[in-house]
Amino acid sequence: MNSTPTTRRLVLTRSAAVIGAASTGLLLPELAKAQSGKLRVGLMLPYTGTFAQLGVAIENGVRLAINEQGGKLGGREIEYFKVDDESEPAKGIENANKLVQRDKVDVLIGTVHSGVQMGIHKVARDSGVLSLIPNAGVHMATRAQCAPNVFRTSFSNSQPTRALGAAMVAKGHKRAVWITWKYAAGDEAFEGFKEGYLAAGGTIIKELGLPFPNVEFQALLTEIAALKPDAVACFFAGGASAKFMIDYAAAGLKDKIPLYGSGFLTEGMLDAAGPAAEGVMTTLHYGDSIETPRNKAFRLAYAKTFKMQPDVYAVQGYDTGLLLVHGANAVKGDLNNKAVLYKAMETVTIDSPRGKWTMSKSHNPIQDIYLRVVQNKENKVIGVAAKALADSGAGCKMG
Numbered sequence: 001m002n003s004t005p006t007t008r009r010l011v012l013t014r015s016a017a018v019i020g021a022a023s024t025g026l027l028l029p030e031l032a033k034a035q036s037g038k039l040r041v042g043l044m045l046p047y048t049g050t051f052a053q054l055g056v057a058i059e060n061g062v063r064l065a066i067n068e069q070g071g072k073l074g075g076r077e078i079e080y081f082k083v084d085d086e087s088e089p090a091k092g093i094e095n096a097n098k099l100v101q102r103d104k105v106d107v108l109i110g111t112v113h114s115g116v117q118m119g120i121h122k123v124a125r126d127s128g129v130l131s132l133i134p135n136a137g138v139h140m141a142t143r144a145q146c147a148p149n150v151f152r153t154s155f156s157n158s159q160p161t162r163a164l165g166a167a168m169v170a171k172g173h174k175r176a177v178w179i180t181w182k183y184a185a186g187d188e189a190f191e192g193f194k195e196g197y198l199a200a201g202g203t204i205i206k207e208l209g210l211p212f213p214n215v216e217f218q219a220l221l222t223e224i225a226a227l228k229p230d231a232v233a234c235f236f237a238g239g240a241s242a243k244f245m246i247d248y249a250a251a252g253l254k255d256k257i258p259l260y261g262s263g264f265l266t267e268g269m270l271d272a273a274g275p276a277a278e279g280v281m282t283t284l285h286y287g288d289s290i291e292t293p294r295n296k297a298f299r300l301a302y303a304k305t306f307k308m309q310p311d312v313y314a315v316q317g318y319d320t321g322l323l324l325v326h327g328a329n330a331v332k333g334d335l336n337n338k339a340v341l342y343k344a345m346e347t348v349t350i351d352s353p354r355g356k357w358t359m360s361k362s363h364n365p366i367q368d369i370y371l372r373v374v375q376n377k378e379n380k381v382i383g384v385a386a387k388a389l390a391d392s393g394a395g396c397k398m399g
Contacts, residue, residue, distance in 0.1 A: 037076075037077075038076060038077045038078060038079040039073045039074070039076045039077070039078050039079070039106050039107075039328070039333060039335070040078075040079050040081060040103060040104060040105045040106045040107075041073075041078055041079070041080050041081070041105060041106065041107055041109065041324075042080075042081045042082075042083070042099035042100070042103060042105030042107065042108040042109065042110075043059055043062070043080060043081070043082045043083070043109050043110065044082075044083045044085050044095055044096060044099055044108060044109070044110030044111050044116075044120060045058055045059060045082075045083075045084070045085060045109075045110055045111055045112065045134075046084065046085055046086060046087045046111065046112050046113065046116075047082075047084040048084055048086055049086055049087050049213075050087065050213050050238040050239045050240055051087050051112045051113060051237070051238045051239075053238065053239070053268055053313075054112045054135065054237070054238055054268070054313045055084075055111075055112060057268065057310070057311055057313035057314040057317060058109075058112070058134045058135060058313050058314070058316060058317035058320070059082075059317060060302070060305075060306050060310075060314055060317060061134075061302075061310070061313070061314040061315060061316065061317025061318035061319075061320070061321060062109060062134070062317045062318070062320050062321040062324075063321070064301060064302060064305055064306075064314075064317075064318055064321065065317075065318045065319070065320070065321025065322045065324075065325065066078065066321045066324070066325060068301070069321075069322075069325045072333075073324060073325060073328035073329075073333060074328035074329050074330075074331060074332045074333025074334070074335075075332060075333050076328070076333035081099055081103040081105055083095045083098055083099055085110065085111050085112075085113070085116050087112065087113040087115075087116060087213070088116065089113065089115030089116050089118065089119060091116075091119070092115070092116040092117070092118060092119020092120060092122075093119040093122055093123055094119075095116075095119070096108065096110075096119055096120045096122075096123035096124070097123055100123055100127050100129050101127075105129065106129070106130065106335045107129065107130040107131075107132060107324060107335065108120065108123075108124065108129055108130070108131050108132070109132045109134055109320055109324075110133070110134070110136075111133075111134075111135065111136055112135045112136055112237075112238075112313075113136060113185075114136045114137060114138035114157065114183070114184040114185040114188070115138075115183060115184055115212075116136070117133060117136035117138050117141060118138060118140070118184070120133075121138075121140070121141050121145060121147075121150065124147065124149060124150055125145065125147050125149075125150070128149055129149065130149050130151075130327075130335055130341070131147075131149055131150045131151070132151055132152075132153060132320050132323065132324060133150065133151070133152040133153065133154060134153055134154060134313075134316045134317050134319075134320040135154045135313060135316055136154070136185070137152075137154060137155050137156045137157035137158075137159070137185060137188065137189075138157060138184050138185065138188065139156055139157060139158070139188050139191075139391075142156060142360070142362040142363050142364040142391060142393060142396065143156075143362065143391075143392070143393055143394050143395045143396055144394070144395035144396065146362045146363060146393070146395075146396035146397070146398060147398075148338070148342050148398055149338070149342070150363060151323065151345055151359065151363045152363060152364050152365065153316055153319045153320045153323055153350075153365065154285075154316045154365070155285055155364075155365065155367075155391075156188070156364050156391035157184070157185050157188030157189050157191075157192065158188050158189060158191045158192025158193075158195070158391065159192060159285070159367075159369065159389055159391055160189070160192070160262045160263055160264070160282075160283050160284050160285065160369055161189045161190070161192035161193035161196065161233070161235065161262045161283070162192035162193070162195055162196040162369075162386065162389065163196060163283040163369035163371075163385035163386035163389060164192075164193055164196060164197070164233060164260060164261075164262065164282075164283045164385070165193060165194075165195075165196030165197030165198070165199065165200045165202055166196055166197075166199075166200040166385070166386075167260075167281070167283060167371050167385050168197065168200075168202060168231055168233065168260055169197070169200040169201050169202050170200075171231075171258075172230070173202070173230040173231035173258065173260075174201065174202050174203060174230055175202070175203050175205050175229050175230045175231075176197065176202055176203070176204055176205065176229050176230060176231050176232065176233050176260075177204070177205060177206045177207075177208060177224050177227055177229040177231075177232050177233075178190055178193060178194075178204055178206070178207050178208065178232075178233050178234065179207075179208040179209065179220060179224070179232060179233075179234045180208075180209055180234055180235040180236065181209065181210060181211065181212040181213070181214070181235075181236065181240075182209040182210065182211055182212070183211075183212040185235065185237075186209065186212070186235050189235035189262050190207065190235070193233055193235075193262075197233070205227060205229055206223075206227055206229075208220045208223065208224070213240060215240045215243050215244070217243070217244055217247045217248075218247065218251070221247060221248060221251040221253060222251070224253060224257065225251065225252070225253060225257075228257075229257060230257075230258075231257060231258045231259070231260055232248075232253070232257055232258070232259050232260065233260045233261060234259070234260070234261045234262070234265060235261065235262045235264065235265070236261070236264070236265055237262075237264035237265070237267070238264075238269075239269075239272070241261075241264065241265045241266070241269050241273075242269040242272035242273040242276075242277075244265070245259070245265070245266075245269070245273040245276040245277050245280060246273055246274070246276045248276065249275070249276035250276075254276065254279075258279075258281070259280050259281075260280070260281050260282065261280065261281075261282045262282065262283065262284065263282040263283055263284020263285075263286070263287075263312065263370075263372060263379070264282075264284070264312070265280065265282055266280055266282055266372075266374055266379055267284070267311045267312045267313065267379070268311040268312075268313065270374060270377045270378070270379070271377065277374045277377075278374055278375070278376075279373065279374060279375075280373070280374045281371065281372065281373050281374075282371075282372050282373075282374075282379070283369050283370065283371055283372070283385045283386075284312060284369065284370060284372060284379075285312070285354050285357075285365070285367045285368065285369055285370065286311075286312040286315050286353070286354040286370070287370045287372045287379050287380065287381035288309070288311075288378050288379050288380070288381075289378060289379070289380050289381050290353065290354065290355065290370070290381055292353075292355070294351060294352070294353055295353040295354075298310065298315070298318065298353040299353070302314055302318075310353075312354075315352065315353050315354055318352070318353065319350050319352050319354075319357075322350055322351075322352070323345055323348065323350060326344060326345065326348050326350075327341050327342075327344050327345040327348075328341075330343075330344035331344070345359065346359050346361075346363070347359075350365075354367065354368075355367070355368050360390050360391065360393055361393060361396070361398070362391070362393030362396035362398075364390070364391045364393065366388055366389070366390040367388065367389060368384050368386065368387055368388060368389070369384070369385045369386040369389050370383070370384055370385060371383045371384070371385040
């Protein structure tokens with residue numbers, strides 16, 4: 001018991017030292033370590049609604065990557081903080097601030113929905129917190145509003161669809177109808193498709209859209225039947241994509257007008273869509289059947305750990321974890337050492353289940369895009385639609 005005054009005196013002395021050091025802008029390494037404790041990792045993902053399955057897969061992937069590397073970041077224990085973003089853009093800033101201001105996270109990982117990402121992005125730019133994007137492909141994050149502290153491990157919205165056009169024209173489909181939700185991700189996916197398809201010699205005879213997350217497709221499917229295009233190209237994701245494929249088949253279009261899409265159409269939805277998905281062709285930066293030891297080992301580890309099969313969302317989460325581990329190790333857990341942290345994350349080659357990829361100058365993956373076809377409830381890779389495809393990064397000025 002007589003150790004109490006000593007302990008109290010030590011605490012007071014340390015506190016004074018910390019205050020004094022802070023006022024001069026210096027913090028002794030030992031004290032910094034004593035203050036730091038666990039690294040606080042914020043997960044802002046959809047855990048309810050049409051994208052709930054995607055949020056869970058991303059979190060699973062992040063945790064698997066970190067656990068495989070010893071379960072620590074730069075030698076520090078981790079504490080996770082979670083917020084359900086509900087895929088609700090109006091709550092994006094508020095929810096991101098819960099993690100950054102209330103929970104004081106060292107890194108914020110999120111999200112799926114491009115509209116919500118815009119809220120996270122504002123908070124990330126304002127606060128300077130390390131922000132890792134495991135899915136949302138909204139262009140501005142790695143174009144006009146790129147930032148040194150923001151890194152994307154997934155794709156830009158136009159990357160997968162940019163590779164789609166040439167593949168469709170190669171199959172003889174020169175007149176296409178495009179259909180998507182009318183929101184940021186849909187508009188930007190169309191930008192990529194339009195660029196690639198027109199360059200390959202195709203003609204887009206009609207653009208069709210409906211508000212997110214509306215799934216009343218019937219009137220639009222009737223219009224597609226009347227237009228008689230060579231093929232249909234689309235962007236949908238999450239639970240709604242299974243309904244779109246089922247409705248497309250039920251309308252009698254499946255065997256008459258081939259359906260193509262950004263790979264998110266079929267990711268994680270093959271059980272839900274059933275026979276309606278068979279034969280659908282997509283382009284994406286991942287495919288279940290990539291025949292590499294790296295992919296096979298990842299798929300086995302994921303299936304054993306979570307008792308389910310991984311999809312592209314799990315891979316993106318996994319790669320987010322790998323990137324974070326690499327960065328944290330480079331700075332020995334001190335994420336405030338920003339110059340070294342960012343340099344490490346900018347220059348790494350991620351050895352991913354999707355294939356090795358590097359980071360562009362605007363912090364977006366430079367990666368292969370695969371052509372896939374649904375066969376027997378699997379997204380079977382049948383070729384590379386585009387090699388080492390980079391987003392333009394238009395308007396990005398780091399600094």
